[in-house]
Amino acid sequence: MRTKTYVFEDIKKGMELIKEKYGPDALIVDIRSLGNNGNKRCEISVLVQDDMLEVASSGETYRRQIEEVWESVQSAISERIFEVEKYLYIKRIESYPLSLRTLFDKMRKNGVDLKLSFDLVSQAFVEAGDLIDSMTKAYYFLKNVIKKRMKFYEIKKDTSPIILFGPEDTGKSLTSRKIVHLLRNSGISSWVIHFSQTPKTTSIDFSRSVIGETYGIFITQCEEDLRKKMSLAGDRKVIIDVSFPEHDQIENLVSKLFSNSERIL
Known part of the structure; x- marks a missing residue:
């Protein structure tokens, strides 16, 4: 099943032509007014059967066709509802x-x-x-x-890692350093690990120098290296700054590596 959309000069004439073409039981899924200043033009969408699809006698095929009809109708209605809600929000915000x-x-x-x-x-x-x-x-x-x-969480309670994830240049690195500063002022040893697919340019390569060990700040692009650094952290509180181009990639990584970590979105 699929949806076909027609434009008519007015709704009454359009409905008559639709009924004439598809029969009295034609399934109308949407009607939109296109007119203004007295213009009565409208757009009517009707659910029709594909020309190449033959009506089969088997119960399975018949049931599948019915489900396709419902899915098409539900999709069309959901889309229409979203458009109406969007219109209402925009109109309300204008005031x-x-x-x-x-x-x-x-x-x-x-x-x-x-x-x-x-x-x-x-x-x-x-x-x-x-x-x-x-x-x-x-x-x-x-x-x-x-x-x-916002939900508040006492980050000093346990040693599970804290993950900050999202697009780059949204303040995660600055937030991670603030958390480390808070923890260290409370006497809690901590590390920051920046994990990203995008190479970070820096005057010092923290991941390969003594600076990383001294200040507890590391940069890596490799999952294996990330796991290694987390294992070396011991009892330290680890804050992981995760940046990936796609949100789905971040979610997959977080679910795979840090199932029992606290997340800060």
């Missing part, structure tokens, strides 16, 4: 202050989920109201909203 609209656009451009982006900005607006009249205030209230949603 927000410019500072919050700017933050919303930034989050969307950086891949943050549409609903999550709106929820964060909306909560910030609820808490601050008309006080959000500048980017500085918008950032402040948005950070407070995010803080309330």
Whole structure:
């Protein structure tokens, strides 16, 4: 089964032509208005059977066709619902202050989920109201909203590794050094291991020099070398900074190497 889409001058005429072509039981999956300023043009999508597919008498084939129909309908409805939700979010955000609209656009451009982006900005607006009249205030209230949603974990409790993973240039390396500084101030020995597929340029090769041993900062691109360094860490708390081009690669690596580690996203 597949979906075919037609454009008509008006809905009534379009429905008549659809029924005439596909019969009174034609399955309409979507109707969209294309008109404005009095124009009644519309787009109608109907579920049809492929020309090459013959109706078989076997129960298995018949059941498969029914499932294909439901899957096609469900897919079309889900897509339509998403488009409606997206439209509503965009319309609602238009009434927000410019500072919050700017933050919303930034989050969307950086891949943050549409609903999550709106929820964060909306909560910030609820808490601050008309006080959000500048980017500085918008950032402040948005950070407070995010803080309330974050889960806190006492990193000093055990010796399991901490993993920071995500795209490059998002602040993971700086965060890892801050964590190390916090741990060492509490008397906890720790190492930082930077693991990335992209070669890092640095004036000192920490992974091959005494500097790495002295300061506990290592750089590697090899899984075997990463395992080796983790085994040499002993009782030290290990913070692993993982950077990969694709999010799926990061998830696979984390699941494979660090099943019982604490993650910081």
